[in-house]
Amino acid sequence: MILGLDVGGTQTDAVVLEDGHVRAHTKTVNRPELLETLGQSLDKTLAGIEPDKIQRMVFSTTMATNAVVMDNMDPAGMIVSAGPGMNPEWFSVGPSYHVVEGCMDHRGTEVMALDKSQVKEAIREMEKAGVNACGIVCKFSVRNPHQELQLEEWLGDQFGYKALGHRFSGSLNFPRRIATAYLNAALHKLHTKFISSLETTLTERGLNAPRYLMKPDGGTIRLDKSCEFPAQTAQSGPAASVMGALALDGCKGVTLVLDIGGTTTDMALVLDGLPLWVPNGIRIGEHRTSIRSLLTRSVGFGGDSEVRVEDGKKLSIGPMRRGEAMAFGGPMPTPTDAMITLGLMEEGDKDLARKAMEDIGAQLSLDAEKAAKMILEETTKGMTKAVIEFVKRINSRPVYTIHEVIEGIKIDPDRIVVLGAPAPIVAPMLEKAFNIPCVVPPHYQVANAVGAAAAKVTAEISLQADTQRGSMVIPEVGLESAIARDFTMAAAMEQAKEALFSRGLAVGADPGDQEFAVIEKEEFNMIRGGYRVGKNIRLKLALVPGLIPDCNCGGQQL
Amino acid sequence: MIRAKRKTGLVFFPAFDWAISPTHPEREERLLYTQDQVMEEGLLDVPGIREYRVRPAKYSDLQRVHFCVPDEPSMATESHLISAGGCLVAADAVMKKEVESAFALVRPPGHHAMKVVHGNRGFCNVNIEAVMVEYIRDVYGVKKIAIVDTDCHHGDGTQDVYWHDPNVLFISMHQDGRTLYPGSGFAEENGGANARGTTINIPLPPRTGEKGFLYALDELVMPLLEKFEPELVINSAGQDNHFDDPITHMNFSAKGYAELNARLKPDLAVLEGGYSVEKALPYVNVGIIMAMAGMDTSTVKEPGYDKHYAPQAPDITDYITNLMGTLKDQFLINPPAPHPAKNGEIITTSKRIFYDTDMINENQDERLVRCRDCAGALAIDSHSSKGNKMMGIHIPKDACPMCQKTAEKWVNEALDNKKFHHIFLQDRTKCTYEVLR
Numbered sequence: 001m002i003l004g005l006d007v008g009g010t011q012t013d014a015v016v017l018e019d020g021h022v023r024a025h026t027k028t029v030n031r032p033e034l035l036e037t038l039g040q041s042l043d044k045t046l047a048g049i050e051p052d053k054i055q056r057m058v059f060s061t062t063m064a065t066n067a068v069v070m071d072n073m074d075p076a077g078m079i080v081s082a083g084p085g086m087n088p089e090w091f092s093v094g095p096s097y098h099v100v101e102g103c104m105d106h107r108g109t110e111v112m113a114l115d116k117s118q119v120k121e122a123i124r125e126m127e128k129a130g131v132n133a134c135g136i137v138c139k140f141s142v143r144n145p146h147q148e149l150q151l152e153e154w155l156g157d158q159f160g161y162k163a164l165g166h167r168f169s170g171s172l173n174f175p176r177r178i179a180t181a182y183l184n185a186a187l188h189k190l191h192t193k194f195i196s197s198l199e200t201t202l203t204e205r206g207l208n209a210p211r212y213l214m215k216p217d218g219g220t221i222r223l224d225k226s227c228e229f230p231a232q233t234a235q236s237g238p239a240a241s242v243m244g245a246l247a248l249d250g251c252k253g254v255t256l257v258l259d260i261g262g263t264t265t266d267m268a269l270v271l272d273g274l275p276l277w278v279p280n281g282i283r284i285g286e287h288r289t290s291i292r293s294l295l296t297r298s299v300g301f302g303g304d305s306e307v308r309v310e311d312g313k314k315l316s317i318g319p320m321r322r323g324e325a326m327a328f329g330g331p332m333p334t335p336t337d338a339m340i341t342l343g344l345m346e347e348g349d350k351d352l353a354r355k356a357m358e359d360i361g362a363q364l365s366l367d368a369e370k371a372a373k374m375i376l377e378e379t380t381k382g383m384t385k386a387v388i389e390f391v392k393r394i395n396s397r398p399v400y401t402i403h404e405v406i407e408g409i410k411i412d413p414d415r416i417v418v419l420g421a422p423a424p425i426v427a428p429m430l431e432k433a434f435n436i437p438c439v440v441p442p443h444y445q446v447a448n449a450v451g452a453a454a455a456k457v458t459a460e461i462s463l464q465a466d467t468q469r470g471s472m473v474i475p476e477v478g479l480e481s482a483i484a485r486d487f488t489m490a491a492a493m494e495q496a497k498e499a500l501f502s503r504g505l506a507v508g509a510d511p512g513d514q515e516f517a518v519i520e521k522e523e524f525n526m527i528r529g530g531y532r533v534g535k536n537i538r539l540k541l542a543l544v545p546g547l548i549p550d551c552n553c554g555g556q557q558l
Numbered sequence: 559m560i561r562a563k564r565k566t567g568l569v570f571f572p573a574f575d576w577a578i579s580p581t582h583p584e585r586e587e588r589l590l591y592t593q594d595q596v597m598e599e600g601l602l603d604v605p606g607i608r609e610y611r612v613r614p615a616k617y618s619d620l621q622r623v624h625f626c627v628p629d630e631p632s633m634a635t636e637s638h639l640i641s642a643g644g645c646l647v648a649a650d651a652v653m654k655k656e657v658e659s660a661f662a663l664v665r666p667p668g669h670h671a672m673k674v675v676h677g678n679r680g681f682c683n684v685n686i687e688a689v690m691v692e693y694i695r696d697v698y699g700v701k702k703i704a705i706v707d708t709d710c711h712h713g714d715g716t717q718d719v720y721w722h723d724p725n726v727l728f729i730s731m732h733q734d735g736r737t738l739y740p741g742s743g744f745a746e747e748n749g750g751a752n753a754r755g756t757t758i759n760i761p762l763p764p765r766t767g768e769k770g771f772l773y774a775l776d777e778l779v780m781p782l783l784e785k786f787e788p789e790l791v792i793n794s795a796g797q798d799n800h801f802d803d804p805i806t807h808m809n810f811s812a813k814g815y816a817e818l819n820a821r822l823k824p825d826l827a828v829l830e831g832g833y834s835v836e837k838a839l840p841y842v843n844v845g846i847i848m849a850m851a852g853m854d855t856s857t858v859k860e861p862g863y864d865k866h867y868a869p870q871a872p873d874i875t876d877y878i879t880n881l882m883g884t885l886k887d888q889f890l891i892n893p894p895a896p897h898p899a900k901n902g903e904i905i906t907t908s909k910r911i912f913y914d915t916d917m918i919n920e921n922q923d924e925r926l927v928r929c930r931d932c933a934g935a936l937a938i939d940s941h942s943s944k945g946n947k948m949m950g951i952h953i954p955k956d957a958c959p960m961c962q963k964t965a966e967k968w969v970n971e972a973l974d975n976k977k978f979h980h981i982f983l984q985d986r987t988k989c990t991y992e993v994l995r
């Protein structure tokens with residue numbers, strides 16, 4: 001049996017899967033303390049189940065996100081070397097941010113060495129500021145990590161945890177690398193403490209199976225390994241839903257996934273079972289990071305969105321949520337009240353819902369039913385508009401080769417999978433609006449928890465080989481090695497695969513899972529003075545998001 | 559939090575799958591390190607900087623500008639259409655006011671492509687700036703436009719396209735034609751009979767540095783722009799004036815390019831040449847993008863700047879000071895007198911054009927109506943060493959009745975003449991292009 005648990009904004013969903021079936025599913029209202037919420041959800045979901053029957057557990061939590069958004073992270077220092085370009089002071093973050101001299105160019109050639117005395121000074125400043133973790137980031141460190149490693153060495157054991165920029169992502173983006181290293185450093189202690197409490201909570205209940213955390217890229221990571229990459233566990237909720245859609249439905253063709261929550265509706269796209277990723281990285285609070293994430297977009301339409309009448313005639317829905325629907329004791333009319341009034345939903349106080357609709361109707365000179373209908377129409381219209389905008393944006397992403405311009409594959413959804421409590425009510429309306437099949441899979445209310453349970457481990461590595469410099473770097477695994485002048489793409493592919501699989505194993509991937517995707521594969525001849533002086537090879541491989549074998553059945557059994 | 563002071567659009571198209579030949583300067587690798595630098599700087603994350611996706615231009619976009627012989631498909635490959643289309647995307651972004659300015663960082667370049675196209679000249683087939691200008695005129699109704707070409711090579715193609723057009727001010731600053739391809743761009747070349755003084759050439763000596771470029775800009779280019787009052791300023795932002803460029807002999811820098819751009823404040827910039835792919839382009843492009851976005855560029859410089867950049871030598875400074883004195887006199891104080899020919903008179907000229915990349919010789923005999931009311935009807939009789947004989951007749955956008963009638967007469971004469979393999983009529987008043995033979 002597999003346990004999947006997803007902590008949302010207001011409630012926590014959990015499921016137990018057995019032989020590809022949903023054996024139990026629960027919803028628990030969140031407690032102020034995350035661990036308390038987790039404990040209650042576990043007890044409720046596992047009632048009547050022998051703990052040693054659970055063979056795998058996956059958690060999607062809000063720990064990292066909340067710490068970032070509330071800004072109650074640990075004080076983390078930053079040491080940064082930049083060289084020419086944008087002023088590195090513009091990316092200052094945290095209580096003790098220090099720019100030291102030093103420069104690496106785009107080929108990974110050291111242009112200016114670090115100055116030890118400046119670094120010593122920065123260390124003194126960080127001590128004074130009382131930091132207990134440190135981020136180390138150099139420009140172009142993914143091309144040559146030498147200066148970051150040098151800084152790590154000079155810092156010694158002074159600061160407990162050191163976040164080296166090149167280890168988190170092989171992508172080029174210095175400001176995002178800074179933000180990512182900072183968040184990892186600032187979250188490390190909190191996250192480690194949380195993980196150890198969670199381990200205790202699990203052990204107390206006799207739950208000893210392998211445990212994982214959900215990541216925003218639609219994959220998972222082993223609980224203990226997550227301490228090395230704490231920021232990679234932030235904002236995993238939307239990804240859990242998408243993986244749920246994949247497990248419950250299979251998502252063949254071009255599938256748009258809509259997850260309708262209380263406050264927002266999340267959108268994502270899945271192409272023949274493979275969810276789309278954002279090109280650069282996720283934004284957590286005010287920080288733009290290089291952390292991989294599924295491409296999801298949130299719009300301010302949900303079941304509990306506030307409904308108002310503006311200027312005496314215009315219906316306005318969302319983006320605020322003032323509380324629950326009036327039918328559940330909330331303060332403002334909501335789309336949920338409209339559904340109850342129209343008899344589309346059984347739950348809730350019908351009289352209160354009706355009163356909400358009468359209130360809105362009075363301002364528009366309509367009766368309660370007509371007002372409710374109008375609210376649902378407007379909500380559907382808003383969602384439709386957001387979906388069109390989302391797809392349009394994806395289709396206008398820049399491309400850099402003639403081939404891609406000419407091929408110009410346009411994404412055009414041919415089906416929609418709707419999740420969340422109001423799914424069965426909203427789906428027919430969306431089907432009418434888009435004129436494509438709208439599917440509501442079984443267990444649509446807890447798809448997020450199913451997704452967490454079913455998601456397999458993901459990992460990614462980047463390789464850059466420069467035969468003129470005679471060097472190959474795979475930053476994520478800290479590999480830098482000399483190569484011969486006749487190094488080829490085929491050899492690079494072998495090295496990259498080996499690195500990917502070992503990285504995958506380290507973060508908890510199934511040794512049997514060697515299915516990978518080539519994200520980027522480029523090879524350039526380097527010409528100087530009319531002669532070829534070398535080759536520039538770039539590769540990015542990934543264990544892409546997918547379902548563990550037990551759950552990979554296109555929704556047939558679940 | 560950083561933010562662009564001016565909203566800036568970026569159209570980036572490095573054409574990673576296109577080269578003239580494997581070792582040619584115009585090859586796949588050219589913008590590779592520029593891409594690396596732009597990505598690593600995180601410029602595309604800066605609020606106010608927006609990246610746009612390219613779209614291919616259509617053959618009809620080319621027909622507003624060129625006479626392609628024998629036809630567009632054989633002169634413009636997909637890469638040329640995409641590069642030109644990138645400029646159109648940039649133009650749309652600015653004209654629709656989505657951004658205040660935009661930079662088309664695209665390749666292949668275009669400023670050596672002339673009105674008649676028989677092949678590739680100076681790495682160019684399609685004049686991407688001209689395609690953009692004519693698109694803007696047709697779609698957005700803009701009349702007066704200035705193009706400032708800061709590529710190291712004389713923008714002879716753009717000069718040729720706008721030679722007779724009094725509504726386009728073309729200014730080229732470049733390395734003196736006596737010392738560099740294409741060997742033209744002297745101050746005496748100041749526009750056709752109906753457009754005297756709207757072509758301006760500033761031939762700078764080899765080794766011109768930051769000081770000289772900015773001096774020429776302040777002393778001559780900016781006052782000329784002020785006087786012309788264009789609705790739109792376009793910068794042909796070639797980057798081969800760089801001190802590290804392998805095919806030129808100038809002494810400019812990333813800092814200088816950024817400063818030039820900040821002062822010129824073009825509405826649209828288009829990449830042209832620039833072949834120091836590793837040591838110059840990444841930094842020059844970052845500098846230009848930041849300058850366009852109104853950001854402080856004082857921290858942008860090449861890693862080799864302190865070691866390899868030598869400030870402009872005093873003899874060069876003296877030379878440029880003298881040159882600017884002369885040019886100011888020629889263009890600002892005593893601007894060129896109108897052409898003496900009578901209204902309606904036909905002016906004939908002949909010229910030879912060499913296509914260095916494709917090794918083609920072309921002979922042109924041109925007839926122009928001297929006209930005080932419009933840019934004048936134009937007939938180009940061209941034959942190339944490939945054997946193609948073409949007659950191209952151009953009716954300018956604001957053509958007067960007299961010029962329209964003359965053009966009609968020329969068309970009939972050409973149709974009666976068996977020697978032409980191709981006859982084209984480019985009627986800019988109707989925005990049409992007819993293949994008559």
Ligand SMILES: [Zn+2]
Nearest residue numbers: 709711798831
């Ligand atoms: Zn040039």
Ligand SMILES: [Zn+2]
Nearest residue numbers: 929932958961
């Ligand atoms: Zn006329």
